[in-house]
Amino acid sequence: SLQPWQVSKFLVEKGSTNALHGQVTIGTLILQDCAVGLLFALIPVLGGSSGIFGGMMSMGRLLLVLSIFITVAYMMTWSFIPRFLKLMIQLSSQTNELYQLAAVAFCLLLAWCSDYLGLSLELGSFLAGVMISTTDFAHHTLEQVEAIRNLFAALFLASIGMLIHFKFLWNHVDILLAAVILVIIVKSIVITAVIKSFGYSIRTAFIVGLSLAQIGEFAFVLLSRASHHHLIGGKMYLLLLGTTALSLVTTPLIFKLIPVVTQLGILMRWFPSESGVQNEEKATMLDVYNRTL
Numbered sequence: 001s002l003q004p005w006q007v008s009k010f011l012v013e014k015g016s017t018n019a020l021h022g023q024v025t026i027g028t029l030i031l032q033d034c035a036v037g038l039l040f041a042l043i044p045v046l047g048g049s050s051g052i053f054g055g056m057m058s059m060g061r062l063l064l065v066l067s068i069f070i071t072v073a074y075m076m077t078w079s080f081i082p083r084f085l086k087l088m089i090q091l092s093s094q095t096n097e098l099y100q101l102a103a104v105a106f107c108l109l110l111a112w113c114s115d116y117l118g119l120s121l122e123l124g125s126f127l128a129g130v131m132i133s134t135t136d137f138a139h140h141t142l143e144q145v146e147a148i149r150n151l152f153a154a155l156f157l158a159s160i161g162m163l164i165h166f167k168f169l170w171n172h173v174d175i176l177l178a179a180v181i182l183v184i185i186v187k188s189i190v191i192t193a194v195i196k197s198f199g200y201s202i203r204t205a206f207i208v209g210l211s212l213a214q215i216g217e218f219a220f221v222l223l224s225r226a227s228h229h230h231l232i233g234g235k236m237y238l239l240l241l242g243t244t245a246l247s248l249v250t251t252p253l254i255f256k257l258i259p260v261v262t263q264l265g266i267l268m269r270w271f272p273s274e275s276g277v278q279n280e281e282k283a284t285m286l287d288v289y290n291r292t293l
Contacts, residue, residue, distance in 0.1 A: 021207040215247040
């Protein structure tokens with residue numbers, strides 16, 4: 001399941017982006033975001049009714065189109081996109097509206113191309129953001145589209161609220177709460193075990209596990225597309241929708257509980273002390289740096 005943008009937002013607010021657990025969390029988020037495009041592309045294939053052979057042919061054709069699309073986008077990232085953004089900055093030296101319009105138009109154009117090729121609007125939109133983020137104008141573009149991004153985020157969450165069937169969820173509130181608790185517990189345990197297996201301390205692994213214990217906003221889009229292709233039924237769709245929404249609500253609570261739980265872990269000697277944590281972070285960062293060399 002995909003992680004909410006709230007995670008990165010809370011990390012920035014708490015100044016934890018440069019901490020070891022913050023770096024691991026952000027790195028995991030980026031990797032999971034990269035998997036979003038493949039998931040979007042595979043859902044129509046999974047919903048097909050052409051048999052195993054036909055499904056494999058469709059998947060192979062889809063992966064070929066996806067590879068060509070990503071290759072062309074990668075070539076544009078290092079050739080056309082920087083020049084285009086630089087030109088827009090020069091033309092919009094007096095006002096920022098032209099640059100904002102150009103950035104939004106580029107994202108919409110790539111989304112339309114992706115949908116035209118049989119991939120998905122979401123994949124094209126996501127790839128457009130990745131292409132801009134690799135240029136030197138990423139920070140400037142983010143500043144310019146901040147207001148528009150918040151507007152789209154509000155519309156997105158409002159549309160999700162319209163999909164919620166409150167009476168159905170209230171009648172199944174016991175299943176809903178049990179599902180949310182199970183998701184948080186299982187994801188925390190699995191992620192903690194995976195991070196620990198890579199040599200990080202139990203404290204770092206535990207914080208990352210709690211930080212990534214929720215279900216993210218992209219799950220709404222995946223559920224919608226899966227329902228459209230008849231991969232999940234109506235009741236299951238509503239329950240998964242409610243579980244995802246309630247999981248997002250728990251994000252601020254979990255981040256408030258993380259310092260309390262870590263302090264308790266230090267007192268109970270489950271986790272190392274603060275000085276030990278700093279030494280462990282320095283040693284880990286040095287080891288990562290040596291590996292890159």
